[in-house]
Amino acid sequence: MTATSSQHPTRLKIGDLRGSPARRRREFGVRVMFLAAASLSILISFLIILSLVGEAWNFISQVDLLLLVERGWFPRRDLYSIHTIVAGTVTVAGIGMLVATPLGLGAAIYLAEYASPRVRRTIKPILEILAGIPSVVLGYFALQVISPTIVDPICPGATEGFNVAAAGIGVGILITPLIASVAEDAMYAVPRSLREASYGLGARKRTTSLSIVLPAAISGIVAALILGFSRGIGETMVVSIAAGATGGSLFSVNPCEPGQTMTAAMTALATGSDQVRGATLAFPSLFFVGLLLFVFTLVLNLVADHFVRRVRIRY
Amino acid sequence: MASTPRTGAMTAGEVVRRSIQGTRSDWRSLAFEGFLVLLLVLTLGVLAWLLVVVFVNGIPTLAERGLDFLTSPLASRPQEAGVGQALAGSLWLMAFVALISFPLGIGAAVYLEEYASDTWVTRLINTVVRNLAGVPSIVYGLLGLAVFVVALRDFVGPGSTSGRGLLAGGLTMAILVLPIVIITSAEALRAVPGAIREAAFGVGATRWEVVRSHVLPYAAPGIFTGTILSMARAFGETAPLILVGAVIGGFNVEYDSIIGTLQGRYTALPTTVYDWARKPASFEGNVYAAIIVLIVVLLVVNALAIYLRNRFERRW
Numbered sequence: 001m002t003a004t005s006s007q008h009p010t011r012l013k014i015g016d017l018r019g020s021p022a023r024r025r026r027e028f029g030v031r032v033m034f035l036a037a038a039s040l041s042i043l044i045s046f047l048i049i050l051s052l053v054g055e056a057w058n059f060i061s062q063v064d065l066l067l068l069v070e071r072g073w074f075p076r077r078d079l080y081s082i083h084t085i086v087a088g089t090v091t092v093a094g095i096g097m098l099v100a101t102p103l104g105l106g107a108a109i110y111l112a113e114y115a116s117p118r119v120r121r122t123i124k125p126i127l128e129i130l131a132g133i134p135s136v137v138l139g140y141f142a143l144q145v146i147s148p149t150i151v152d153p154i155c156p157g158a159t160e161g162f163n164v165a166a167a168g169i170g171v172g173i174l175i176t177p178l179i180a181s182v183a184e185d186a187m188y189a190v191p192r193s194l195r196e197a198s199y200g201l202g203a204r205k206r207t208t209s210l211s212i213v214l215p216a217a218i219s220g221i222v223a224a225l226i227l228g229f230s231r232g233i234g235e236t237m238v239v240s241i242a243a244g245a246t247g248g249s250l251f252s253v254n255p256c257e258p259g260q261t262m263t264a265a266m267t268a269l270a271t272g273s274d275q276v277r278g279a280t281l282a283f284p285s286l287f288f289v290g291l292l293l294f295v296f297t298l299v300l301n302l303v304a305d306h307f308v309r310r311v312r313i314r315y
Numbered sequence: 316m317a318s319t320p321r322t323g324a325m326t327a328g329e330v331v332r333r334s335i336q337g338t339r340s341d342w343r344s345l346a347f348e349g350f351l352v353l354l355l356v357l358t359l360g361v362l363a364w365l366l367v368v369v370f371v372n373g374i375p376t377l378a379e380r381g382l383d384f385l386t387s388p389l390a391s392r393p394q395e396a397g398v399g400q401a402l403a404g405s406l407w408l409m410a411f412v413a414l415i416s417f418p419l420g421i422g423a424a425v426y427l428e429e430y431a432s433d434t435w436v437t438r439l440i441n442t443v444v445r446n447l448a449g450v451p452s453i454v455y456g457l458l459g460l461a462v463f464v465v466a467l468r469d470f471v472g473p474g475s476t477s478g479r480g481l482l483a484g485g486l487t488m489a490i491l492v493l494p495i496v497i498i499t500s501a502e503a504l505r506a507v508p509g510a511i512r513e514a515a516f517g518v519g520a521t522r523w524e525v526v527r528s529h530v531l532p533y534a535a536p537g538i539f540t541g542t543i544l545s546m547a548r549a550f551g552e553t554a555p556l557i558l559v560g561a562v563i564g565g566f567n568v569e570y571d572s573i574i575g576t577l578q579g580r581y582t583a584l585p586t587t588v589y590d591w592a593r594k595p596a597s598f599e600g601n602v603y604a605a606i607i608v609l610i611v612v613l614l615v616v617n618a619l620a621i622y623l624r625n626r627f628e629r630r631w
Contacts, residue, residue, distance in 0.1 A: 023521060030523040031430055037422030038431070041444045041497070044490055048454065051461030106354025114348060123355070125621050130362045132544075132617050134551030136585045137606050140592045141365050144599075173361050180358070206344045227449075234451025236554035237585075241592050263453050263554065270456075270558045286558075290457040294450065301449040 052294055055287030063281055073260060074248035075269055075282045084251045085289065088164065089261040091253050092239055093232035095168025096175055100228055103172070104179030105221065111180070112187035113209045124181075131177035139241030142170030147242065155256030162244025165255035170238040175228040182227055182308075186220020187213050223307035230300035234293060236263035262289045369610065373603030384604055389582065389590075393598045398605050401587040404481070405550060407576075408583055411485030412492055412549045417542055420496025424538075427497070428504040429526050448494040456558030459487030464559055479560025481581035487559050491552065492545040499541025503534040536627035543620040547613050553585040584609050 018024060063080060073084040107127070111120055147166035155165065190213050198208040214221070244258030248268075252259060260268070266286050377384060380397070387397025423444075431437040463483035507530050515525040531538075582590075588605050591598045 019521070027521050027523055031426075034422045034426035034430055037419045038426040038440050040419060041423065041440060041447055041494065044458075044493070045443050045447060047462060048450070048458050051458055052454070055461065103354050103358045106351050107358050110348075110351040110355050114351060123359070126359060126362065128621070129614065129617055130358070132547055132551070132613055133362075133365065134553065134585050134588075134609060134613070136551070136553045136588045136592070137365070137369070137609065140588065140602060140606065141368065143592070145364070145368055176358055204341065204344050206347045210347075230449065234453065236451070236453045237589060240554075241589065263451065266453055266457075267554060267557050270460075287457055287461070290454050294454050297449060297451055298446060301446055305445065 048294070052287050052291040055284045056291040059281055059284035059288040062284070072248060072250040073265060075265070075285055076248070078281065079248070080281070080285055081251065082289075082292070084249060085260055085262045085265050086292070087251060087253050088243075088249065088259040089233055089263070091164055091255060091259065092168045092171055092243065092261050093229055093235075095165060095255060096171035096232040096235075097225070097229055099169050099172025100176040100179050100232075101225060103176045104224070104228065105183055107176070107180040108183035108187060108221075108224075109209055109214070112184045113205070113213060127177045127180055130173075131181070133174075135174060135235060135237040136241065138170045138174050139167075139238040142166045142238055142242035146170060151256070162242065162258040163256055164243050164259040167239045167243035167259075167261075168255065170242055171232045171235050174235060174238060175231050178231055179224045179228040182224035183217070183221045186217040186224065186308075189220070190216045219307045219310040223304040226300050226304040226307070230297045230304065233261075233300070234263060234297050236267060239264040240267045262293050265289060366610070369603055369606050372600065373605075373607040376600035376604040377607060380604070384601075385608070389587065393594075393601050396591070396598075396601055398584060398587055398608055401582050401584040401605070402608070404484075404581040405584045407481055407581065408485055408488045408549060408556075409546055411489045412546055413542075415486070415489035416493045416496050416545065420493050420542075420545075421500045421538060423493075423497045424500035424504055425526055425531075428501050429522065429530060444494050444497050448498055451554075452491060452552055453554040453558065455487055455491040456555030458490065459483055459555060459559040463487065479580070480578045482577045483559045484556050484581055484583070485577075487555050488549050488552065491555060492549050495545040495548060496542055499545065500534075500538045503537025503541060504530060506537060507533045536623055540620045540624045543616060543623070547616045547620070550616070551585055551609065551613060553583075553589055556583055556586050557589070584612075 069081060069083065071081060071084075072079055073081050107123075111123060115123065143161055143166060146169050147161040147163060150169060151163055151165045155163070194212055194216055195208055198212045203212070239261045240263070243260065243264060248265075249258065249260040266289055269282055269286050380387075384397045385402065386399040387395060388400045390396040423440075427437065427441060427444075431440075463486055464479055511529050511533060512525050515529045520528070584605065588602060588609060591602045591605065
């Protein structure tokens with residue numbers, strides 16, 4: 001080797017190593033293309049914010065602000081009581097969390113701590129299938145099955161099957177797999193050495209799970225719950241189908257009655273008629289509600305992200 | 316036979332184990348484990364319950380109508396209404412997702428994982444993508460409504476549809492699944508070990524050559540699984556389509572050109588389910604039958620994705 005190089009004393013310059021100009025040009029082109037694809041997400045976020053804020057501003061600047069604290073949400077009669085649908089949203093998502101928290105965390109603890117690898121391999125895909133059930137299907141299930149069999153005995157005479165409780169339970173079923181999978185990931189990430197130390201001290205499996213693994217994974221579990229809540233707030237179809245109150249609703253947090261959430265209010269406006277773009281403020285009100293929803297879920301997701309990152313840093 | 320030391324009927328090992336664990340049976344631990352199993356069974360039971368209800372109620376209609384149900388258009392009478400137009404519309408939406416979201420999403424993932432250095436721009440894009448994935452789907456519907464239906468009306472759907480055409484729905488859906496495609500593809504790319512890249516760089520390949528010939532083929536199963544799952548997500552998504560005007564009720568126009576179809580009215584399978592769900596009880600059989608079609612397609616797609624993942628999963 002040294003012999004051959006000494007026979008060619010001409011020294012290589014940096015330029016010789018850069019390859020042919022055509023190759024470099026192609027390389028540059030590909031890179032720019034990929035960068036453009038990646039930047040598209042920024043453009044999309046920008047468009048989302050722009051379209052939401054633009055129309056929402058139209059709404060806020062034209063609406064009589066006193067209407068926002070009226071007793072009900074009836075956009076077709078120009079009553080835009082935002083707190084009515086915010087209360088409805090929180091009620092539905094809250095009921096959903098009451099259902100999904102025990103189910104999701106229970107499944108997560110079992111899968112992470114108790115289940116044999118074979119059981120894990122069987123059950124995780126089934127949970128993924130549950131997560132993949134479209135929300136329209138769960139909405140119809142909530143209306144047709146959950147409402148008469150579960151809600152009716154608790155609140156007799158629930159109006160024609162439409163009620164907030166059934167919608168909330170439907171939402172809960174929908175977010176259970178999400179909570180289970182995020183929480184399970186968090187517990188699975190807890191290092192084995194912590195468990196072994198606990199067993200070494202003579203602790204039982206139950207004690208180890210509850211007093212060692214659970215506290216060690218608490219950031220991830222909190223993140224799972226926040227993500228579940230955020231998903232519940234943004235859930236649309238279950239509520240649109242099962243909660244009734246498509247025309248509008250009075251302020252109420254009674255789960256036995258029909259109600260409306262921010263999301264369901266939007267679909268109700270859009271399906272009511274093609275005249276959403278009429279002279280009223282109904283059309284811009286859609287975007288105002290959308291902006292609120294966007295901000296709520298964004299804040300929740302950012303907080304959850306913060307907790308998830310804490311898990312990652314620690315282990 | 317040589318006598319082995321026995322205390323009663325217990326072996327020595329049994330004695331040791333008992334004295335370590337204590338002789339009391341630990342009913343609290345048993346109860347705790349039983350409780351966990353109960354919660355898990357409840358969760359899975361809901362899925363089973365849902366499937367049973369759907370199939371028991373839907374099979375009669377499906378059996379009675381047969382192929383006719385899959386090909387008939389929307390109609391106001393339940394005996395005539397079918398999911399033909401809905402299936403066609405859903406397939407069109409899938410095509411949009413495949414043609415727009417997949418190249419853009421995979422491209423973005425390649426940039427973020429293979430090209431980008433850790434600058435504030437990269438971090439910004441990563442944060443934005445993660446947050447876009449968490450935005451409720453109905454907000455994408457509002458985006459589609461503002462951008463495609465209102466602002467680009469003359470391009471998207473001039474004439475009778477007033478912007479609420481297939482193009483608006485397809486583009487909205489493509490944007491909706493883009494972040495999911497990016498995230499799953501990026502995960503698949505991250506799973507390819509660095510040594511593979513270094514080997515290719517070592518023989519003088521440029522970055523694009525490394526990506527094309529080494530990284531992408533190795534990440535392909537993961538990317539494929541992710542894209543299939545995002546397709547399934549788009550297939551079941553309803554809320555944004557309602558805002559960007561998937562038809563509810565019925566329409567009976569045949570389009571003879573691709574442009575006409577793209578700018579024309581459309582509907583999708585989940586929107587049809589939603590529409591029928593709000594109709595009188597005579598539509599109940601139709602709703603369940605349509606749900607069966609929806610669920611069967613989704614189960615097949617999901618099973619395919621899980622099979623691919625297990626079949627081609629590589630451990631490094």
